[in-house]
Amino acid sequence: MIATETKTEALLKRKQAAVASGIANSTSIFVEKASGAVITDVEGREYLDFYAGVGVLNAGHCPKPVVEAVKKQADKLLHSFFAIAMYEPYVALAEKMNQIVPGKQPKKTMFANSGAEAVENAVKIARQATKKTGIVSLECGFHGRTLMAMALTSKVKPYKHGFGPFPSDTYKVPSAYCYRCQFQSTYPGCGMHCLEHFDRFFAAEAASDQIAAVIAEPIQGEGGFIVPPQDYFSGLKAICEKNDILFIADEIQTGFARSGKMFAIEHWGVEPDIMTTAKSIAAGMPLSAVTGKAEVMDAPGAGGIGGTYGGNPLSCVAGLETIRYMEDNQLCQRAQHIGDVTMKRLQNLQERCAAIGDVRGLGAMIGIELVKDRKTKEPAKEMAASVIKLCLEDGLLVIGAGIYGNVIRLLIPLVATDAQLDQGLGILERNIQKAAAAC
Structure with a gap:
């Protein structure tokens, strides 16, 4: 047979x-x-x-409310390009993101399609806002597969191997991977050598006055679900503030209730200058966001950020319904x-x-x-x-x-x-x- x-x-x-x-x-x-x-x-x-x-x-x-919202929107508008003919769901979701992202200062939001695209735009915004170019990321971090995002990513194979050269003016410092501490120390008696390392970094690698931003995942995802100590991010934010460096929280994998809070950085009580989000923002519809302090987000000139599909109306209504679903349930x-x-x-x-x-x-x-x-x-x-x-x-x-x-x-x-x-x-x-x- x-x-x-x-x-x-x-x-x-x-x-x-x-x-x-x-x-x-x-x-x-x-x-x-x-x-x-x-x-x-x-x-x-x-x-x-x-x-x-x-x-x-x-x-x-x-989730049924999200599916129904997408179906309803599909009957009205699939695409128009927000930079030419606007639509209300983009504005409504931006308002919601500005409300739920941590931080007391006024905030603004832009939308893109993927996590990597959000990271790329966050870097552009940080460079415009600070008039500096250097970007620091953490070892074991993952920020995406586009060229700048790969430069900031730490895992070589399969994500970076053979795809160089990568953009210049990007740097890496050790992460707070306590199980495999690079400094052979044990927390809490270590004195946070991973933060103390910044003194050496600014002297040996790149001066603080050329660093625009530090980008970090609150919990490193692809790096192995690495959770830093409780005082790590407050210390990192203090280093950034002391040196006029922006702090970008990459919440692409950690955001939207995954960690037990809407955004994982809330566990450390730290307010980022810029936050990147994607993944669970819209229950599977392609969407990402960059949300940050209004004066930072407004730094690029008109047309400096954006994209043809960014903030697609179907994805925006999915985002609004997904967040509502998370809150209601x-x-x-x-x-x-x-x-x-x-x-x-x-x-x-x-x-x-x-x-x-x-x-x-x-x-x-x-x-x-x-x-x-x-x-x-x-x-x-x-x-x-x-x-x-x-x-x-x-x-x-x-x-x-x-x-x-x-x-x-x-x-x-x-x-x-x-x-x-x-x-x-x-x-x-x-x-x-x-x-x-x-x-």
């Missing part, structure tokens, strides 16, 4: 023939539909989604609950599984760093890949992270039920132990 080709196999052949090889795929899943925290593929198989489109779907797949509180349950389960597993070197996170943004030996902290990249594969076979989607590729990152949709959370964590626990025993 001749085997019949499955829908997935047929689609894979078409994909391989038509799509550029640089578009990598970690699974062979083709999604037919999705709702909440569940994905259904073209074969009818269901998967629990614990990666949420890499942080895009904090409000879950296809108290997703910040839900993120904290999911995080509390998950951290307790994983810390308990850590006591029984020597392969777990560190468990860290804020709210429902949690990373599990796997190691071959707890004393040497040798990264267990192959083990992490095995966990991801085993979970997939058991119907759970999780993804990796970390500059060494040895971190399992959890971005559970904030609408996941308690039963789904329990089921998914059970699958994850079982397969971490299974992978650890095999390695």
